[in-house]
Amino acid sequence: MADQKISALEAEIRRLIGIAGPMPIAEYMRLCLTHPEHGYYMNRDPLGSGGDFVTAPEISQMFGEIIGLWLVAVWKELGAPENIRLVELGPGRGTMLIDALRAAKTVPGFHDAIVLHLIEISPALQKIQERRLEPLRLPTLWHTALEQVPAGPCLIVANEFIDALPIHQAVKQSDGWHERGVIVGADGALAIGAMREPLPHFEATLPRGLRQSPAGSIYEWRSDTAMLEIGRRVRENGAALIIDYGHAWYGLGETLQAVSGHSFADPLRAPGEVDLTAHVDFQALAQAAESIGGRIHGPVAQRDWLRRLGIDQRAAALKAHAPYGKGTEIDQALSRLTASGPRGMGELCKVMAIADPKLRALPGFETS
Numbered sequence: 001m002a003d004q005k006i007s008a009l010e011a012e013i014r015r016l017i018g019i020a021g022p023m024p025i026a027e028y029m030r031l032c033l034t035h036p037e038h039g040y041y042m043n044r045d046p047l048g049s050g051g052d053f054v055t056a057p058e059i060s061q062m063f064g065e066i067i068g069l070w071l072v073a074v075w076k077e078l079g080a081p082e083n084i085r086l087v088e089l090g091p092g093r094g095t096m097l098i099d100a101l102r103a104a105k106t107v108p109g110f111h112d113a114i115v116l117h118l119i120e121i122s123p124a125l126q127k128i129q130e131r132r133l134e135p136l137r138l139p140t141l142w143h144t145a146l147e148q149v150p151a152g153p154c155l156i157v158a159n160e161f162i163d164a165l166p167i168h169q170a171v172k173q174s175d176g177w178h179e180r181g182v183i184v185g186a187d188g189a190l191a192i193g194a195m196r197e198p199l200p201h202f203e204a205t206l207p208r209g210l211r212q213s214p215a216g217s218i219y220e221w222r223s224d225t226a227m228l229e230i231g232r233r234v235r236e237n238g239a240a241l242i243i244d245y246g247h248a249w250y251g252l253g254e255t256l257q258a259v260s261g262h263s264f265a266d267p268l269r270a271p272g273e274v275d276l277t278a279h280v281d282f283q284a285l286a287q288a289a290e291s292i293g294g295r296i297h298g299p300v301a302q303r304d305w306l307r308r309l310g311i312d313q314r315a316a317a318l319k320a321h322a323p324y325g326k327g328t329e330i331d332q333a334l335s336r337l338t339a340s341g342p343r344g345m346g347e348l349c350k351v352m353a354i355a356d357p358k359l360r361a362l363p364g365f366e367t368s
Contacts, residue, residue: 007038007270007271007272007273008037008038009031009032009035009038009039009271009272010190010270010271010272012031012035012038013028013031013182013190013271014184014190017182017183017184018184021181021183021195022180022181022182022183022193022194022195023181023182023183024168024179024180024181025166025167025168025169025180025181025182025192025256026166026167026168026223027166027181028181028182028271029166029167029256029276029278030166031271031272032271032272032274032276033164033166033275033276034121035272038272039272040272040273040274040275040276041121041122041125041164042121042122042123042124043122043123043124044124045093045124045125045128046275047092047093053259053275055092055096055159055160056096056159056160056243056302056337056345056349057092057095057096057099057159058092058093058095059333059336059337060330060333060334060336060337061099062306062311062314062315062318062333062334062337063096063099063306063337064095064096064097064098064099064100064102064103065099065100065102065103065314066103066306066309066310066311066314067096067099067100067157067159067241068099068100068101068102068103068104069103069104069309069363070241070309070362070363070364071086071100071104071110071155071157071241072103072104072107072110073362073363074155074239074355074359074362074363075110075113075155077359077362078153078237078238078239078356078359080109080113081113081153081237082112082113083113083115083152083153084113084114084115084152084153084154084155085114085115085117085149085150085152085153085154085155086114086115086116086117086154086155086157087116087117087118087119087146087149087154087155087156087157088116088117088118088119088156088157088158089119089146089156089157089158089161090119090120090158090159090160090161090164091118091119091120091125091129092125093125093128093129093132094118094128094129094132094133095132096157096159097116097118097133098132098133098136100157101136101138111138114138114155115138115139115140115141116133116138116139116140116141117140117141117142117143117149118140118141118142118143119142119143119144119145119146119149120142120143120144121144126142129142130142146226146229146230146233147229149233152237153237153238154233154234154237154238155238155239155240155241156230156233156234156238156239156240156241157240157241157243158230158240158241158242158243158244159243159244160243160244160245161242161244162222162226162242162244162246162280162285163244163245163246163277163278163279163280164275164276164277165222165223165226166222166223167220167221167222167256167278168220168221168222169218169219169220169254169256170199170202170218170219171194171216171217171218172213172214172215172216172217172218172219173194173198173215174215175198176198176199176202176203177198177199177202177203177219178194178195178196178197178198178199179194179195179199180192180193180194180195180218181193181194181195182268189268190268190269190271191268192268206219207250207283209250210250210251210252213252217252218252218253218254219252220253220254220255220256220278220279220281221281221284222281222284224284224288227284227285227288227289227354228288228289228291228292230242230289230294230354231288231289231290231291231292231293231294231354232292232293234294234354234355234356235292235293235294235356235357236356237356238355238356239353239354239355239356239359239362240289240294240353240354240355241351241352241353242280242282242285242351242352242353242354243302243349243350243351244280244349244350245277245279245280245345245348245349245350246279246280246281246282246348246349246350247279247280247281247282247283247350248282248283248299248350249282249283250281250283250284251281255278255279256276256277256278257276257277257278258274258275258276258277259274259275259277260273260274260275280350282298282299282350282352285352286299286352286354289354290354293357294354294355294356294357295354295355295356295357295359296352296353296354297352297353297354297355297361297362297365298350298351298352298353298365299350299351299352300350300351300352300364300365301346301347301349301350301351302337302338302345302346302347302349302350302351303337303338303339303340303344303346303347304364305351305364305365306337306338306346306364307338308363308364308366309363309364311334311337311338312334315330315331315333315334318330319331351364351365353365
């Protein structure tokens with residue numbers, strides 16, 4: 001390890017560990033993804049075939065179009081306010097928003113009512129968004145946090161945003177739960193270790209069904225800050241749509257992962273050069289948003305939500321007018337968005353909405 005060249009960010013992480021001891025996983029994630037100078041999201045476009053991963057909007061226009069029609073339907077349920085903030089958290093290249101707004105343009109009044117508010121911390125991605133959204137000629141503002149968006153009626157969309165928010169991890173040991181952190185191992189490489197002292201009273205904060213977990217169990221959690229703010233925003237004249245990888249119920253296990261060049265990578269190797277994510281605990285999100293007054297719809301599997309909103313029919317319509325040979329691409333995209341298994345997003349991805357309690361039912365969340 002002594003002969004291996006390390007990046008400036010890894011050198012900084014090692015320096016901080018040397019000063020303060022093990023670095024909590026959440027702090028490690030935060031530095032790797034959002035360090036002002038060396039963070040993964042700050043200087044690159046990570047999306048698409050030339051990047052490290054592909055999100056649903058990049059797979060097919062159908063995904064964004066379905067979301068656009070959902071937004072219009074909810075806008076109408078809110079009484080079609082003449083001035084509404086359309087907020088996207090982590091807009092990527094702006095692909096989903098472009099597809100959504102194209103579909104929404106078929107409904108009179110919606111484009112005239114919205115002001116776009118994009119929550120983006122990456123200067124590199126903001127430049128791409130500015131260039132791609134300029135032809136829409138819609139009022140557009142950029143912010144680095146949802147708290148900066150002015151108060152008022154709003155529609156919020158977050159696709160694969162929560163999974164990149166930092167997680168904490170704790171491991172059950174004989175004397176209690178210890179927070180996990182990044183250390184410098186005996187071989188000189190970064191490794192995962194546990195804090196020396198147990199977290200006080202931690203077991204009492206766990207979901208009741210997890211309190212008797214065996215030694216070695218790992219529990220992950222995120223700060224409630226983001227969901228509390230989303231719930232606060234939508235509890236009066238608003239709605240939010242959350243789409244992400246994750247599980248519908250509390251559980252144990254480690255889901256921190258890294259992706260580089262469309263393949264899984266070591267989260268501790270090349271800090272700041274690989275994407276870090278962890279699965280979303282939708283039950284925890286729901287409880288946070290509900291505690292501040294939002295009504296929860298779902299979560300449901302992405303497959304079910306898209307099919308209830310007509311993605312199969314939209315695929316058939318696209319195929320009917322597609323150039324020769326493009327029909328297979330449409331079929332493949334539909335399968336990727338709706339299929340189960342390791343190659344599909346249909347089951348692992350969940351969809352949940354948080355809304356003003358006056359909205360009793362929302363499209364795609366109907367119960368059988």
